[in-house]
Amino acid sequence: xxxxxxxxxxxxxxxxxxxxxxxxxxxxxxxxxxxxxxxxxxxxxxxxxxxxxxxxxxxxxxxxxxxxxxxxxxxxxxxxxxxxxxxxxxxxxxxxxxxxxxxxxxxxxxxxxxxxxxxxxxxxxxxxxxxxxxxxxxxxxxxxxxxxxxxxxxxxxxxxxxxxxxxxxxxxxxxxxxxxxxxxxxxxxxxxxxxxxxxxxxxxxxxxxxxxxxxxxxxxxxxxxxxxxxxxxxxxxxxxxxxxxxxxxxxxxxxxxxxxxxxxxxxxxxxxxxxxxxxxxxxxxxxxxxxxxxxxxxxxxxxxxxxxxxxxxxxxxxxxxxxxxxxxxxxxxxxxxxxxxxxxxxxxxxxxxxxxxxxxxxxxxxxxxxxxxxxxxxxxxxxxxxxxxxxxxxxxxxxxxxxxxxxxxxxxxxxxxxxxxxxxxxxxxxxxxxxxxxxxxxxxxxxxxxxxxxxxxxxxxxxxxxxxxxxxxxxxxxxxxxxxxxxxxxxxxx
Ligand code: SAH
Ligand code: SF4
Ligand code: F3S
Numbered sequence: 448x449x450x451x452x453x454x455x456x457x458x459x460x461x462x463x464x465x466x467x468x469x470x471x472x473x474x475x476x477x478x479x480x481x482x483x484x485x486x487x488x489x490x491x492x493x494x495x496x497x498x499x500x501x502x503x504x505x506x507x508x509x510x511x512x513x514x515x516x517x518x519x520x521x522x523x524x525x526x527x528x529x530x531x532x533x534x535x536x537x538x539x540x541x542x543x544x545x546x547x548x549x550x551x552x553x554x555x556x557x558x559x560x561x562x563x564x565x566x567x568x569x570x571x572x573x574x575x576x577x578x579x580x581x582x583x584x585x586x587x588x589x590x591x592x593x594x595x596x597x598x599x600x601x602x603x604x605x606x607x608x609x610x611x612x613x614x615x616x617x618x619x620x621x622x623x624x625x626x627x628x629x630x631x632x633x634x635x636x637x638x639x640x641x642x643x644x645x646x647x648x649x650x651x652x653x654x655x656x657x658x659x660x661x662x663x664x665x666x667x668x669x670x671x672x673x674x675x676x677x678x679x680x681x682x683x684x685x686x687x688x689x690x691x692x693x694x695x696x697x698x699x700x701x702x703x704x705x706x707x708x709x710x711x712x713x714x715x716x717x718x719x720x721x722x723x724x725x726x727x728x729x730x731x732x733x734x735x736x737x738x739x740x741x742x743x744x745x746x747x748x749x750x751x752x753x754x755x756x757x758x759x760x761x762x763x764x765x766x767x768x769x770x771x772x773x774x775x776x777x778x779x780x781x782x783x784x785x786x787x788x789x790x791x792x793x794x795x796x797x798x799x800x801x802x803x804x805x806x807x808x809x810x811x812x813x814x815x816x817x818x819x820x821x822x823x824x825x826x827x828x829x830x831x832x833x834x835x836x837x838x839x840x841x842x843x844x845x846x847x848x849x850x851x852x853x854x855x856x857x858x859x860x861x862x863x864x865x866x867x868x869x870x871x872x873x874x875x876x877x878x879x880x881x882x883x884x885x886x887x888x889x890x891x892x893x894x895x896x897x898x899x900x901x902x903x904x905x906x907x908x909x910x911x912x913x914x915x916x917x918x919x920x921x922x923x924x925x926x927x928x929x930x931x932x933x934x935x936x937x938x939x940x941x
Contacts, residue, residue, distance in 0.1 A: 454479055454518065467599065467626045471515075474602035475630070478519035481609050485530075486520075489563075493530040495521035500547060501537030503725055504660075504689050505570055507640040508598055509535045512569070514630035515601050523632065528557045531565050533591075536572035538655055540827035544572055555588050565608065567591035569598060573618060574659035577830065583616070594618040595660055599626035621661040627670055635877065637921035638721075639683050643671055643709065644690035649728065651755070652766045652833035653798060653826060656691055663692070665700050672712055679718030684921070685875055686713065688724040694731035707735040714745050720923065721875065721906065722746045726753060729777055730768045741785050749819075749908040750781065753793035757812035758805035761798055766833070771812060778816045789819040789863075789907035796852050797826035797845030799837030806848040813855050819863045819907065820934070821856040825849055864909060865931045871941055874903030874911050874926045876919045889914055892929070892939055911936040 457476035464470045485493045495516040499509035512533055513523055521531065532554055537543040551566075558564045566589050572578045574594045582589055591608045593600070596619040608615045625645065633639055647656050648663040675686055688709075690696060697703035704712075706724075713722055722745045729752055740746050756762050759770050769777075781788055794809060813821065825845055828835050878901070880888075885900040894900075894914035901915040903926060912935065913926050926938040 463603075467624075468628050471599060471602045471626075471629060474606050475515060475518050477606050478602055478609075481606070482520035485563075492520060492522045493563075494524045494526070495531040495533070496524050496527050496529040497533050497535065498527065498550075499535045500543055501535065501539070501570060503640050503687065504642065504691070505535055505537055506634075507642055507689060508570070508595075510631050510633055510640075511598065511629055512601055513632035515605075517632045518630040519602065519605070527554060528561070530561070530563050531567070532557075533567040533569060536568060536570035538570075538572040538575060538578070538659060538829070540824060541829075542827070544578070547572060551586060551589070555586075558588050565590045567593075567608075569593045569595070569601075571595060571655070571659040575655075575830070579616065579618060587614075590614055592616045592618070596620075596622040596624075599624075599629055623662075623664065625664060625666055627666075627674075633683075635921075636682055638685035638687070638875070638877075639678050640687045640689045641671060641674055641678070642666065642690070643688045643693060643706075643724075644696055647691035648695075649692060650766060650833070652764060652837075653795065653829065655829040655832055658831055660691070663695065663699060665690075665697050665703065667700065668697070668704050668709055668712065671709065672716070675713055675716050675719065679716055682718075682921070684719065684923075685721040685723065686719055688713070688722070690724075691726060692728040692731065693724050694727050694733065694736065705733070705735065707733060707739040710736075710739050710743070710746065714743055720745060723749065723908075725751055727751060729753070729774050732777060734780075737781060737784050740788070747906045747908065748785070748787050749789045749791065749906065751791045751793075752778065754809070754812055754816075754821075755793060755795050756798065756801070756805065757809035758801070759808075761801055761805050761808075764800060764834070764837070765795075765798060771808060775812065775815055787907070789909070790816060791820040791908070792816075792818050792822070794821055794823045794852060794856070795826050796823060796849040797840045799826070799834055799839055801826075801840050801848070803844070803848065806852065809852060810855050813852070813859055817859050817863055818856065819909070820860050823849065823853050823856055861931075861933055864934060864936075867905075867907075867909065867928050867936070868931050869928065871925050871927045872905050872911075873923050874905050874913075874938075875923055876901050876903045876915065876921060878902050878920060879917055880912055885912075888912055888937055892937060909936065910934075911938045913938040913940055915940060 454476040463473045497509050497513045499506050536547050644665040646661040646663045650657050696706035757771050880900040880902045898914040903911050924940050927941045928936045928938045930937045
């Protein structure tokens with residue numbers, strides 16, 4: 448198991464093992480050799496930078512990439528002017544792609560000044576054939592391209608890239624494999640994401656994820672629990688269980704357990720104080736899950752429940768497999784059973800065929816549910832999806848609908864969040880806030896000499912800033928919510 452591996456004891460004169468993850472340990476050891484040579488020649492360690500563009504699942508993958516680079520001996524930096532830069536890309540909307548292309552131009556500039564520099568691209572974008580073709584043709588300075596299915600082979604691909612001197616491209620169509628026990632370099636020592644499943648089988652008609660992440664595969668419950676126990680042993684107090692549709696967890700496993708049963712097991716793990724999960728599909732949210740959330744001492748009072756649209760006609764065209772009425776009944780049931788549950792959502796405006804009347808149906812749901820927060824997106828056509836061939840809505844109409852939805856979302860969220868004013872709640876301190884306005888906030892809150900502004904997260908996912916000390920990062924504190932500032936709070940510890 449990783450953690451017990453001594454990379455320097457691996458015999459590189461032997462052929463690489465064929466089984467995983469041993470094969471990757473071998474290539475990490477080989478990279479370490481390359482890093483030592485670099486250090487001898489340059490008088491410093493090579494610096495590597497991992498940039499993440501996507502969702503929580505991509506962020507978790509980025510931690511795996513960092514873990515492998517760190518184990519190989521690289522110094523990890525946030526500066527993109529480094530010796531090795533890898534972009535872990537997202538393609539859920541076109542603006543995610545455009546961001547990557549824009550930043551690649553900047554990397555090319557750095558590379559011209561540093562002939563040792565290597566550039567790599569992985570993640571969801573590289574699973575699309577047209578992206579790879581474009582990179583091959585117009586971005587010759589990208590040295591390594593791989594996809595989502597073979598991320599676990601990163602160490603091997605890195606060795607191949609340094610060995611070949613040329614460009615390495617390795618994209619798999621799909622996989623049924625889950626390779627465990629590779630090194631991970633966590634961003635936060637006290638909280639962590641855990642993949643409980645990969646891929647998605649839902650094929651919502653607008654969505655590229657099933658094409659770039661492959662078929663739904665659940666991890667074995669004992670593997671998940673073992674990983675969480677290990678994290679708890681390392682001081683992790685908050686876990687977020689990750690999957691595109693966590694409510695269907697376990698369906699493809701022999702003797703599989705349900706998501707609700709998995710949560711019950713995670714609850715028993717000593718040291719874990721908070722449990723979050725993402726994302727729930729409304730069509731699969733069971734009564735059993737509501738019951739488990741209700742009884743739990745650890746599951747956070749926050750549920751992200753993407754609506755996408757409030758119009759039955761559009762929901763059908765989106766292949767979401769629930770109606771407005773069913774969605775409303777579900778949220779009513781949740782609020783009835785667990786009144787303090789914060790509910791957040793995702794909404795798409797401008798799906799093909801959407802009329803202003805459909806947008807009003809969405810607004811009606813926002814008013815009825817009263818979300819604590821909602822992410823509103825303009826529909827983005829994704830090549831290869833079912834909706835790509837449907838008639839687009841004129842841009843002006845989309846804009847109008849989007850502005851109206853956004854305003855409604857902001858007004859209701861502000862109102863919802865304001866209701867916590869004057870309460871004292873437990874926050875997990877996540878970081879020191881060193882932003883521009885921090886000294887002003889400290890003054891306003893009457894902070895003492897030497898105090899810094901801390902950022903904490905409440906169980907319901909609301910952010911609160913309050914004065915404290917750096918040592919409090921990673922601990923739980925009770926905070927009096929003094930002043931609501933729109934979407935976050937200013938507070939003081941009690
Ligand atoms: N599996 C999650 C969502 C993953 S993508 C779920 O089903 O809820 C995150 C969000 O991006 C989606 O909820 C959706 O609102 C948005 N999204 C996905 N594809 C999109 C597209 N083509 N255009 C605009 N928004 C999109
Ligand atoms: Fe995309 Fe739908 Fe799967 Fe979510 S459930 S990842 S929106 S296809
Ligand atoms: Fe983006 Fe891939 Fe996540 S497309 S939203 S990074 S699964």
